[in-house]
Amino acid sequence: MATAVKGKNGERPEGTTRIQGINRRIILDAALEVFSAYGFRGSTIDQIAAKAGMSKPNLLYYFPRKQNIYVTVLEDTLEEWLRPLDDIDPAGDPVEELRKYITLKLKMSEERPEASRLFANEILHGAPAISDFLKGHLKKLVDEKAAIIRRWVDEKKLSPVDPYHLIFMIWATTQHYADFDVQVRAILGSQVSRPGFHEQTAQAVISIILNGIKPRD
Template identity: 75%
Template sequence: MDAKVDTAGDGEDRRETRIQAINREIILEAALEVFSVNGFRGSTVDQIAARAAMSKPNLLYYFRRKQDIYRAVLERTLADWLAPLEAMDASGDPVEELRRYITEKLRMSAEKPAASRLFANEILAGAPVVRPFLETRLKALVTEKAAIIRDWVSEGRLAPVDPYHLIFAIWATTQHYADFDVQIRAILGSQVDRPGFRDQTAQAVLSIVLGGVRPRG
């Protein structure tokens, strides 16, 4: 798994760049799993290297410190999780735009639960790494999308609803299935692993949320 630097020519340089990208991705995936289970303080570079099937010196070639790995994992996680909200289109049908957003959030919670738990742990710790991001980029994005929802409400295309609290409710509901998976399994048992459970979950959540925001007759 260790990358070998080869500067024999331009073609080799480009190959090394690809190898670096692959190895960085391997490291970040491994770090996500380690951090989401053990938290930042409980995780070590040795654990991440072992998870990545990579030597510690080779890992440190890409990231100098554990803090650098943690920050990179969080930055990638935030970029992934914000993409569906960024895609909310003011010119689209409001209910369908919210349906798409909720469905995508549920899919990501099911397919990337470790990412959701990592972010939740960072927030519970007081957001020592991402607080500047929360107060700038995230705040600006949510304000932008809240304005879109407010316009839909004023046009009568959605029921009267506070746009910020609607977004918060979607976050809380969709990420619950990742962050509180143990609790859900304790209550629902084996049905969580049955075929169709994800579709059933999406149908229930969409019915509850969209039922509350559809325009009143």
């Protein structure tokens, strides 16, 4: 199975066919929707197969185990999710860099809430599938960025603030709008769907956090 190592296969990665590329994509998209809505245990292969428009055995032909689909979706999305943090520029203006970061995270929560919920669910349940990633790659990345923030504080470009807690606060606040969407909607009602709502949210969040860490003069 899956050994199409024959002469010309265009621009596809070694050992994958055209149909494989298409169907894996379809499956992963369907799986993100389903897993983010119901969690790992709460989702069924049948559900994903139905959403992907194919039979269950066919889906299992591409991903032999439910776990495989789940882990693949998770990993695929993780990279994208962390990219904005990586983009924080040590040479930039601290307040401006953080404003940019918060804005980007809020936009991601708005545009891809399923991705946020997928992680939230995974971490909420103890992160069994990505605990190595958290302790390795993620920790390293956060340590780096925390060091940058600490330097900014030392240079008096920010009020004294614990960089880790600042990062946690930004994550918590921005992802709240994706993860707790139904609660936000229950409380704010139709406002949420009004044009300009997201800008207003960004404005409020940014104003509190940035005023909270701007050096006082």
